[in-house]
Structure formats: C-alpha cells, structure tokens
Amino acid sequence: MKDSDREFPRFWLLRLQLSSLLLVATSGAWLYIRVLVRNDLVAAEGSEQQDGGGTFLWVSALPSYALVLVFLAGLGVTAYACRPESEFMVPESKRRWLFYDCIWWPVHFLFSVQVLTYICMDLVPWVFRSGKGASCACSEIQAFGFTKNSLIASKTSQSNDTVSAFGNETNVINIYGDAVCAVDCAAYLCRCVLHSLGRTETVFSLNITTISDDIRKMYGIRVDAESTVANVANSTYGAFINMAASWESWDGDDVARMVQISAVALLTSHVMTWHHHRRQHLEFCLYWILQTLSASSLLTHLLQDTPFFRDKFALTNSIVAFVCLAFIFMTLTVGYEGVQGQLGAPLAEELRKKYGRDNVIATGRRFPDEELAASGPYKFLDVMNMDMMRQFVVDHRIDWVVHFSALLSVIGESNVPLAIQINIESVHNMLELCKNYNLRLFLPSTIGAFGPTSPRNPTPDLCIQRPRTIYGVAKVHAELMGEYYNHRFGLDFRSARFPGVISADTMPGGGTTDYAVAIFHDAIQTGKFECYLRPDTRLPMMYLPDCIRATVEMLEAPDEDWKLRTYNITAMSFTPEEIAEELKKHIPDLEVTYKPDDRQQIADTWPEVFDDSGARKDLGWKHEYDLPKMVETMVTRLRKKYGK
C-alpha cells in the first residue's frame, strides 16, 4: 500500500466506493439485461445459434458478475474499515488494508476488462466476425418485436440509404455506415432498430459500403449497393457534425462512444497509477472523472431502453450529465480538501502572522487546504528528493527549516520501510542540506522516543531511550544526529519532544494519542465514544495553541539558552477515564466504552508524565491550557463547528 493511501480521509474512500458502485451496478445491470434477452432469443433460434450466441454472451458478461461480487465484498471490507470508531492506520487494520487492497485492484482490473469487452462487443464488432455475433444481433432485433423480414432497406437518395423498420410504428434511419462484414452490419442494424423505438426522427449515422449476402438474407434487406458507397467521407463528417450540433438528440450510442474514449484513457490512467507507485492528486482527479464518464455513459445506455425514458432522451441525458458533473465536482472538491499535517498548517499560519505572509513557505506533496493556500505561498516539495530540496532552498533563499514530515507511531508500524524513508532518510537529507547551506533546523521529537525501560513517571530530558516503535527509533536517531551535527559542524539544530497534541481544526495523522482528539468529535456528534486504550492509560498531552507557541518560542530563543539540543515539552497528563469525566461536565450523557487494541501496547511503553522542567528553566516554557481549560475550549469550538 502507498503512503498516500494511508493519508486518505475516510470519506474519500467512501466516495470512491460509491462512485464505483454506481459504475459497476449500472454496467453490470445493463449487461445482465442484454444477456437475459439475448439468451432467450438465441434459445428460440435453434441449437447452433444458441451455442454460439449464448456462450459468447455469457462470456462477455462474466466480468460484470465478477465485478459485482468482488465489489460487494470490497464494500463490506471498506465499510468495516471505515467504521467511525476505527482508525485506518492502526496496526490491527493493516490486515484489513491489505485485504482491501487485494480487493480494490481486482475490481478495477475487472472493470477494465469489462469495458474492453463492451468495446469489443458493441464498438469494434469486427473482433467478432462470425455467425455467432450475427445471430446475437438478430436475436436482439427480434427481442424488440421485429421479425426477420420486417427490415427492408431501400435506396432513397444518392448518398443515403433508408432502412425502414416496420414494427409497431415506422421509423426512418439514415445510415452513413462503414459495415465491412456481416457482423458489423448486423450489430449496427440492430442498434438502429433499438434506437428507432419510440423515435420518429433520424437517429443513426454509419456508412454501409458492403453488405454481405449473409446479412441481406438474414435480415431480408434489399440494398442498392452502388448508391451506398457514395460520399463516404462526407457523410461521416456530416454525421459527426449532426451529432455535435444538438446535444438533445444525443442518444445512448453517442454517449456510449464516450465510453470507448474514456475507457482507453481510464486504462492509461491505470497504467500511470501503477507506474508512478505514488498516486498523485491529478491522476486521481483524472481517474475519477473518467470513471464517472464511463458510469454515466453506461447509465444512459441502460436508461434509454426503459419505457419511461424511451421518449425522454433529452431528460435522461440532462440527468446523466448533471450526475456526471456532480460527481466530477465532488471528486475535485474532495480532492482539494487538505491532507496537511496536524501541526504543519497551524504553525505556518502562526509564523506568517509574525514574519509576514511571503516569508514563510509551506511545502508538502499535496494540494494545500483552502485556508493554508490563502494564508501564503505553498510549494510542492518531497523531502525524499534532495535535488528538489536544494533547488528550493536556493530559489527561495531559505534560512530556517522546520521539518515536520513524518509517519506517526501507528502508521509507522504499519509500513516500516516507508517510515524508515520518511522518518530517517529524510532526516539525513535535511541535516546535509542545512549543513551545506548553513540553515537552521527545527525538528520535533516525541514522547514516543522513550521506551519501556525509560522512567515513565516522570520522564526526564536525559534518560535511557529504547523505544519499541520505528517512529520512536527514528526520533531518537534524529535527536542524536541533530546533536552530532551541532557538535561536529555547528549546525543550529533544535528539537522539542512533544506529547500528544489535541486540536480542533486539524486532525491527527495516525498516532497512538489520537483518541484524545477523536473523543471530542464523537462526543459532540454522537454522544458516544469507543476508546482503543484502557481507561487508566496515562499519557502526556497538550493543546495545539500551546504546541504552536512553544515551537515559535523555541525557534526564537537565543542559541546560548539551549543547554540541550532536545527538550521535553508538555502541558498535562491524563487518562481516557479522566478526559471522559471532564467532558461529561459539558456533555453529561456521554457514553464511553473501552476496547483496547494494538495501540495499547505502544501506549504502555510511553511516558505517563513528562518532566519538562528543563525547557521551563532554560527556555522559559510555560503552558497555558490545562485539562479543564482545554476541554472547555475544544467543546466550544467543536459545538460551533458541528452546529450542536
């Protein structure tokens, strides 16, 4: 799984699934109907045709069935993984994620196969140049009330043929076609007939240059062959002009052509996706636009043959176009919603207030959220790409670096190789960069840098550090490397070990202390909360504004005040039970249940109470928010946010 997946907000995934549901249900149902209708008729046609047509159709529909089944399974898994009380990033959910990945990609693979089948069946009939295809088409025509002999083609003008289908009513279809074999012709004629139902206007556009004896015999078509070859280029061009000229007259066939185009682009985007490993935002937007187009095309195709919509193509198309646009809009809107870090955006905003909008450049690999983008410059920067970082530093004459990029404790455990890259290798990059360009570096550490053998109550600045998570190991490594670069190269390296940070506006990115944020959201929205830690698990915490202020003060403190290169910083320590009690003062009916999971093991190795007397003494650190004040502020802010 890619790290970008891990950072997906829950609703993104649900939307992915919902649009897929639309897609799969629509296309699956359409193919299902076709198979049913055709099989009945093929059965009536005789054994030879039954074998051929039946097998062909069932085979062509298999991907649809598989898709629906696999999709439903995927939906179940996702629904489970997306339960409000569960976090994606917990180690336990690694298994779900893997399972989810295993399902998600086959769905898309099958979808691609299905679209290809669709193209082969309907849009490139020469792939099936055989009597089988013809017999299917024949059955389809009959399914709609026409008999073999009811189709008569006759010449009406120099350049057009008219096929008159005498069924319940007479329809006139101009064919500007290019049917090079029996199956082409059968398929196209069949479409003509289908689309002529309920319509009295000219609807179809294809050239017929050759019609084989077979097909003439099969459909009882009389064609003046010479007249059909006239003006092919012109008529094809004319057909396109016609089609483009009036959207209202677009029918399923026209829209279905979009399937062809979008399917090709869809497959391309699949390839791009796999190729790039890390799915970038633009690709996703493209990807979902294409899927939406495909889905709506198929939907139109399906609806147009239902009695209600038969005479209401314009309405259908408008609805479909609207749905299509709505999906695109949703995709884009969701796509642009910030997946910034919990601490990064608020710190950038605070620094901008102090140092000026253009003097603080926020960076990341994703679209910034609206507020961050509006507050000042934002640039794409991958901390794994040293060249890019060098260029960035030179181009913008950087002198301070605040390096926040990291995978937090829980996500880190679920992807150790990636955590090693982001949390360790990127630190090497930063240290070298800052050394070479003489920059100052602030890199936060964490309570997670301590382990079970550290004193846990209280945990001083200097003591044994043997963490049990890759997150903690990486932070100890960063602390030591920073200290080394400071002694060896004079690098101005500063670090604060933060406790769990609680914030109202930005969401935590997959840590062990996340429950202390989630409890507020759940309490205010639902009045219930299920905690993944035991009620007596004590951990150090602080409210975001304190954390931001601490960071700014530490950045600004004179270098000579820094006796250590890394200081503990904290504001309070509480257990889930204690925060729940405090919350009940504001939400008396709050129900909290406890279901410890893998995160408990991490929490059990972390400090219970943090000793930050060093920072208080050397740097003048002082917290402002204790538990009651933080709870009161959080409740007020979230009540406003949720309108409760």
Ligand SMILES: NC(=O)C1=CN([C@@H]2O[C@H](COP(=O)(O)OP(=O)(O)OC[C@H]3O[C@@H](n4cnc5c(N)ncnc54)[C@H](O)[C@@H]3O)[C@@H](O)[C@H]2O)C=CC1
């Ligand atoms: N939030 C907390 O409770 C605490 C956080 N910290 C530290 O503070 C820092 C920030 O923490 P949060 O904001 O909570 O983390 P977060 O997980 O919310 O944000 C991390 C950010 O790093 C970005 N990132 C990941 N890989 C990247 C790459 N290759 N290039 C560029 N950006 C990349 C992610 O997109 C994300 O925006 C981290 O170093 C964390 O260890 C320390 C203690 C507590």
Ligand SMILES: CC(=O)[C@H](N)C(=O)O
């Ligand atoms: C305390 C942290 O470093 C972070 N919130 C986590 O839980 O991983």
